[in-house]
Amino acid sequence: MKDLLKLKSSLSEEIENILNEQIKLEAHASSLYLSMSSWCDDQGLENAAEFFAKQSDEEREHMLKFFHFVNDRGGRAISPEITNIPADFDSFRSVFEQTLQQEMYVTEQINNIADVCAKAKDYTTFSFLQWFLQEQIEEEYVARRILELFDVIGEAGTGRWEIDKQLLHVSYEEK
Amino acid sequence: MINSGFFYVLPYVYLDSFLIICYICDSSNRLGTQMFCKNVKLEDVFESEYGAVRQCNNKNCYWLYFNGTQTKFTVRDLFLFKNRVDQINIEKMLTDSSVSCDFEIIMPFRTERCFVLSVCDIVRLKELLKGAKFMIELNSEIKSCLNRGLYIVNN
Ligand SMILES: [Fe+2]
Ligand SMILES: [Fe+2]
Numbered sequence: 001m002k003d004l005l006k007l008k009s010s011l012s013e014e015i016e017n018i019l020n021e022q023i024k025l026e027a028h029a030s031s032l033y034l035s036m037s038s039w040c041d042d043q044g045l046e047n048a049a050e051f052f053a054k055q056s057d058e059e060r061e062h063m064l065k066f067f068h069f070v071n072d073r074g075g076r077a078i079s080p081e082i083t084n085i086p087a088d089f090d091s092f093r094s095v096f097e098q099t100l101q102q103e104m105y106v107t108e109q110i111n112n113i114a115d116v117c118a119k120a121k122d123y124t125t126f127s128f129l130q131w132f133l134q135e136q137i138e139e140e141y142v143a144r145r146i147l148e149l150f151d152v153i154g155e156a157g158t159g160r161w162e163i164d165k166q167l168l169h170v171s172y173e174e175k
Numbered sequence: 176m177i178n179s180g181f182f183y184v185l186p187y188v189y190l191d192s193f194l195i196i197c198y199i200c201d202s203s204n205r206l207g208t209q210m211f212c213k214n215v216k217l218e219d220v221f222e223s224e225y226g227a228v229r230q231c232n233n234k235n236c237y238w239l240y241f242n243g244t245q246t247k248f249t250v251r252d253l254f255l256f257k258n259r260v261d262q263i264n265i266e267k268m269l270t271d272s273s274v275s276c277d278f279e280i281i282m283p284f285r286t287e288r289c290f291v292l293s294v295c296d297i298v299r300l301k302e303l304l305k306g307a308k309f310m311i312e313l314n315s316e317i318k319s320c321l322n323r324g325l326y327i328v329n330n
Contacts, residue, residue, distance in 0.1 A: 001218050002232045004250045005315040076176065
């Protein structure tokens with residue numbers, strides 16, 4: 001019998017589903033960072049607002065990367081519904097703590113997808129994921145380094161102003 | 176039996192329940208996209224006492240035979256239809272005494288069919304679609320195993 005399934009899509013149903021989950025996760029991250037950007041702006045933390053706006057754009061790009069991959073492989077990418085985005089945050093520091101947690105969660109999820117791909121012998125998707133895993137090193141590094149600024153500089157006095165100024169200089173370079 | 180007919184469903188609010196009026200009209204001149212794959216030998220995918228799913232290798236589609244109707248689906252649409260049927264809350268249908276809960280209506284996109292399903296139909300359709308999906312996936316799996324086998328033999 002002719003294999004109509006493979007004629008339509010090179011992605012298995014399982015992998016298509018988990019990639020669609022990841023699309024949703026990246027879109028959620030994008031919305032979350034946009035919300036953080038607005039909060040920082042409201043608090044007078046100009047650079048942090050800019051930082052999160054940029055992060056938000058990047059997450060949307062990640063989402064679209066997954067989105068096009070699913071469609072290009074014959075699957076059906078689903079435009080995600082995003083809910084439960086907080087509009088208020090406890091503190092400047094907690095915003096970055098949440099960022100790091102978010103990024104660690106994303107890394108974990110991409111690891112899980114890679115695991116499923118390896119088991120299913122879908123090495124095309126597996127190699128597609130390598131770029132994201134590499135990207136996550138940077139994302140986690142930057143969030144962690146910024147968080148350390150809170151200890152190094154301290155929030156008292158003009159500390160928050162100084163942290164806001166310094167966080168733009170945090171960047172990751174592969175050695 | 177309803178043969179290649181269409182249901183037209185007009186919900187009327189009657190007392191506190193829906194009275195579903197279905198009437199079947201002759202649709203032979205409106206079949207259009209539903210036109211049966213003629214002169215092509217269809218391959219059996221899965222058959223049960225209550226229906227069958229067959230594959231047309233000419234148009235790369237599936238035909239669902241159920242309750243005297245034939246409906247054409249692409250592979251994706253067939254699976255979407257299966258998901259839709261699987262999502263029906265049978266328990267609610269059985270426990271809710273209102274008339275609107277006696278039947279579930281599904282009008283799959285890209286078909287001209289309207290399925291009006293009783294609990295019994297749903298159970299039968301679920302079984303049929305589950306079997307069909309399993310066989311479609313099994314066939315695909317066997318094909319790739321054979322391809323892999325060929326590669327190993329040739330190398
Ligand atoms: Fe991301
Ligand atoms: Fe990220």
